[in-house]
Every structure is written in structure tokens, then in C-alpha cells.
Amino acid sequence: MKALVYTGTEEVIYRDEPDPIPATGDDVLLSVDACGLCGSDMHAYHGLDARRVPPLILGHEVTGVIQSGARQGQRVIVNPLLSCGKCSDCISGRSHLCASRELIGMRLAGAFADYVVVPESSLLTVPEGMDIAHASLTEPTAVCLHSIATAERVLHRPVSEARALVIGAGAIGVLTALLLQGKGCTDVYIGDTGELRRKTAEKHGFGHVYDPLSNEPQSNSFDLVIDAVGSGKTREASSRLVRPGGVICHIGLQDDVAGLDTRKLTLQEVTFIGNYCYTMADMVAARDAIHNGSLGNLEWLEHRSMADGASAFADVHNGVAAAPKIVLFPATNFS
Ligand SMILES: [Zn+2]
Ligand SMILES: [Zn+2]
CATH class of the missing domain: 3.90.180.10 (Medium-chain alcohol dehydrogenases, catalytic domain)
Structure with a gap:
């Protein structure tokens, strides 16, 4: 072969x-x-x-x-x-x-x-x-569904009412943003340092698109932050952007450099969740979400x-x- x-x-x-x-x-x-x-x-x-x-x-x-x-x-x-x-x-x-x-x-x-x-x-x-x-x-979508489900267990409000931010507009970030929108979340931000990725994100309506290097949203303002990059810099950003009592989901594995503000996590009671993969149930849910159109037309x-x-x-x-x-x-x- x-x-x-x-x-x-x-x-x-x-x-x-x-x-x-x-x-x-x-x-x-x-x-x-x-x-x-x-x-x-x-x-x-x-x-x-x-x-x-x-x-x-x-x-x-x-x-x-x-x-x-x-x-x-x-x-x-x-x-x-x-x-x-x-x-x-x-x-x-x-x-x-x-x-x-x-x-x-x-x-x-x-x-x-x-x-x-x-x-x-x-x-x-x-x-x-x-x-x-x-x-x-289905497999990358299952990663995202699994992550959102772990966040839902500890969020103070339904995802539909949460202000959410996704760091990284690669497949995991994009699928997460689309799934959040599919759950009725209207306030989704998505950031990427790559200009091409930002253009694609804007063109296909993945959320409010921003450049982390020039116009990062307001600090302490997001109920849910999904770090789909997993670098020291994005952990710093997650710590800065999450609201008191908010949730950070960490899916990416880019580097092992420090960056998490554990002092803020403690003083502001922020929940930090490491997410790895999925179960068969997540795979089934992901397949069905794709098939029933929850992620849009996927023409990207x-x-x-x-x-x-x-x-x-x-x-x-x-x-x-x-x-x-x-x-x-x-x-x-x-x-
Ligand atoms: Zn994969
Ligand atoms: Zn086993």
C-alpha cells in the first residue's frame, strides 16, 4: 500500500x-x-x-x-x-x-x-x-466536547449565558468555539496570533476574533477560558482573562514553560482543568453533533x-x- x-x-x-x-x-x-x-x-x-x-x-x-x-x-x-x-x-x-x-x-x-x-x-x-x-x-470534536462537559460541571451558569474565550484558532479552538455557539453561547471570543487563521475565523463566524499581541480583551472578564494552545504565554493570558470564580480548560500541549498565575487562581477561586482526549461516549456525541449540523456547514x-x-x-x-x-x-x- x-x-x-x-x-x-x-x-x-x-x-x-x-x-x-x-x-x-x-x-x-x-x-x-x-x-x-x-x-x-x-x-x-x-x-x-x-x-x-x-x-x-x-x-x-x-x-x-x-x-x-x-x-x-x-x-x-x-x-x-x-x-x-x-x-x-x-x-x-x-x-x-x-x-x-x-x-x-x-x-x-x-x-x-x-x-x-x-x-x-x-x-x-x-x-x-x-x-x-x-x-x-469526530475525534477532534470529541476532544472539545469532552472539555466543554468538564467545564459545565463547575461553571456557575449555563454555557449559554457564559462569556467564553478560546485561545488558538486551530481545529481544536475552532471546533470548541462552534460547539459553544451550538450550545447557545453568543459571547464567544477567539484569539490567534496568526493573521491567516484570524481571517478564516472572521470569514466563517467562529466568534469575536482578536489578535492576542495587539488587542487582547479586558482582563478578568471571562467565565470560561479554553486554552487550545497550551504554552506559557497562553497560560499567562488565561490567568489574566478569566473572571473570579471562572474556569480555565487547558487542552493544548505546546510547551512546559510556567505561566499559570496560581496566586490569582487561589485568591479568586478559579478552577483549572486539564483535559485529555475523550471516551467512546464523547466520540458518539461528537459524531452526532457533526451529523446534526451543530457545527455548521464545515466548509472551512x-x-x-x-x-x-x-x-x-x-x-x-x-x-x-x-x-x-x-x-x-x-x-x-x-x-
Ligand atoms: Zn488529533
Ligand atoms: Zn483500562
């Missing part, structure tokens, strides 16, 4: 690779229909993710068709976060915290390829008529062929990709 292989820092190569073979009884072979390019794939590309060791096929935001076993022919979305299903976290509905969790495209081969092998238990069906690229957005997604995957990585790296999300299609499936 053809696959887009991460071979070393800032290098991905589209080349021939052996077809993957199902190893255990639960494994099925999937022909890939589409796979989204994630910020975490970029993190690997930059050589900053010790867990993703080259040569490796990246990609985990995948939808495809089952090619083996009893469900052969079904179109499915993959929950790429695999867990043991037996530990106390898994049994209590917190499988994302499973100590033996694995992510497809991290140590296991990913889905920037014609085929990928996945456990059958990790699959969700694609509803009739759902767009393939939209279906591939960009489609490219996996054969041109190297340019997609390079464009995101160079800040010249206007779309918050690029979805890659196997060359045979791309028109």
Missing part, C-alpha cells in the same frame, strides 16, 4: 509500505477513506514528541470501510484511543485515563495510508449520508491527497495553511 511516513524531523515521505495484517481476534483491516492532520501530528513532525518515533505512519482522525470480519463493508469512524477495558478507570467510564492506553499513530501505525488495522471494539458506524471528511472530524475544511501530504505538513509548519484543518485522502480516493 501507499502511506505517508514520518521519517525524521520535518520530513514525511509518501511511499510503498507493507499492507498491515490483523494480529488479534478483535483486529479488523480498514481501508482508509479520510484522515485529518492533527496538531499532535505536527508536534511529531517537529521532532518534539518522544512518544512518536520515526519511521512511523502518523494519523488518527480516521474514517474508512471495514475489509475483514463480520462487519465487512461497513463505513466506520475509529476511536483511536485504545484502552484495556478492564481496569477501574475503564470500568468507571474514564477509559481515557487508562494506564495502558495507546493511540493509533503514536506507537501503533496510523492512518495516513491506504489501510490501517484497528480493534473492532474501537469502531463507530457512520450514519447514512454523512460526508467522509466531516466524519473524520481543506481536502488534500495523501500523495501531497508532505506539502500539507510543510504548509501548516510554515503558517501558510488558511484552513484550521486539512483532511488527507488516499490518492485513489481523492478527486
Whole structure:
């Protein structure tokens, strides 16, 4: 098969690779229909993710068709976060915290390829008529839904009445802003230092768009701050912008530099929540939210062929990709 292989820092190569073979009884072979390019794939590309060791096929935001076993022919979305299903976290509905969790495209081969092998238990069906690229957005949408749900448990008011701010207009920031709007939140701000991303955000109505470097909104004014970047600077900004008694959700993992104002968090009783991934229930809710139109028409997604995957990585790296999300299609499936 053809696959887009991460071979070393800032290098991905589209080349021939052996077809993957199902190893255990639960494994099925999937022909890939589409796979989204994630910020975490970029993190690997930059050589900053010790867990993703080259040569490796990246990609985990995948939808495809089952090619083996009893469900052969079904179109499915993959929950790429695999867990043991037996530990106390898994049994209590917190499988994302499973100590033996694995992510497809991290140590296991990913889905920037014609085929990928996945456990059958990790699959969700694609509803009739759902767009393939939209279906591939289920995994990042689940990340955002999970984050909003954790915030809702501690917010003082319904999300619809909250003043919300999202830092970062990449896919996670954009999807979060759209989900908040879908929940009736009319006061959503979204900031990004990238001019192209701000233009896209303005064009598609992702919220009140601002440049953090020149016109940051008023300090102490947001009930909910979602940090979809996760850098020292954005943690500083989150601390500054959140209201007393407000909530900060931290989804990004850009760097480990300090920045959180723990003194303000304490004195103003701000809740800080670290968010990681999702459960199968979040994946189902995400798929349904996309399918029922809660995120709008999604026409800001960009489609490219996996054969041109190297340019997609390079464009995101160079800040010249206007779309918050690029979805890659196997060359045979791309028109
Ligand atoms: Zn992802
Ligand atoms: Zn477990």
C-alpha cells in the first residue's frame, strides 16, 4: 500500500509500505477513506514528541470501510484511543485515563495510508449520508466536547449565558468555539496570533476574533477560558482573562514553560482543568453533533491527497495553511 511516513524531523515521505495484517481476534483491516492532520501530528513532525518515533505512519482522525470480519463493508469512524477495558478507570467510564492506553499513530501505525488495522471494539458506524471528511472530524470534536462537559460541571451558569474565550484558532479552538455557539453561547471570543487563521475565523463566524499581541480583551472578564494552545504565554493570558470564580480548560500541549498565575487562581477561586482526549461516549456525541449540523456547514475544511501530504505538513509548519484543518485522502480516493 501507499502511506505517508514520518521519517525524521520535518520530513514525511509518501511511499510503498507493507499492507498491515490483523494480529488479534478483535483486529479488523480498514481501508482508509479520510484522515485529518492533527496538531499532535505536527508536534511529531517537529521532532518534539518522544512518544512518536520515526519511521512511523502518523494519523488518527480516521474514517474508512471495514475489509475483514463480520462487519465487512461497513463505513466506520475509529476511536483511536485504545484502552484495556478492564481496569477501574475503564470500568468507571474514564477509559481515557487508562494506564495502558495507546493511540493509533503514536506507537501503533496510523492512518495516513491506504489501510490501517484497528480493534473492532474501537469502531463507530457512520450514519447514512454523512460526508467522509466531516466524519473524520469526530475525534477532534470529541476532544472539545469532552472539555466543554468538564467545564459545565463547575461553571456557575449555563454555557449559554457564559462569556467564553478560546485561545488558538486551530481545529481544536475552532471546533470548541462552534460547539459553544451550538450550545447557545453568543459571547464567544477567539484569539490567534496568526493573521491567516484570524481571517478564516472572521470569514466563517467562529466568534469575536482578536489578535492576542495587539488587542487582547479586558482582563478578568471571562467565565470560561479554553486554552487550545497550551504554552506559557497562553497560560499567562488565561490567568489574566478569566473572571473570579471562572474556569480555565487547558487542552493544548505546546510547551512546559510556567505561566499559570496560581496566586490569582487561589485568591479568586478559579478552577483549572486539564483535559485529555475523550471516551467512546464523547466520540458518539461528537459524531452526532457533526451529523446534526451543530457545527455548521464545515466548509472551512481543506481536502488534500495523501500523495501531497508532505506539502500539507510543510504548509501548516510554515503558517501558510488558511484552513484550521486539512483532511488527507488516499490518492485513489481523492478527486
Ligand atoms: Zn488529533
Ligand atoms: Zn483500562
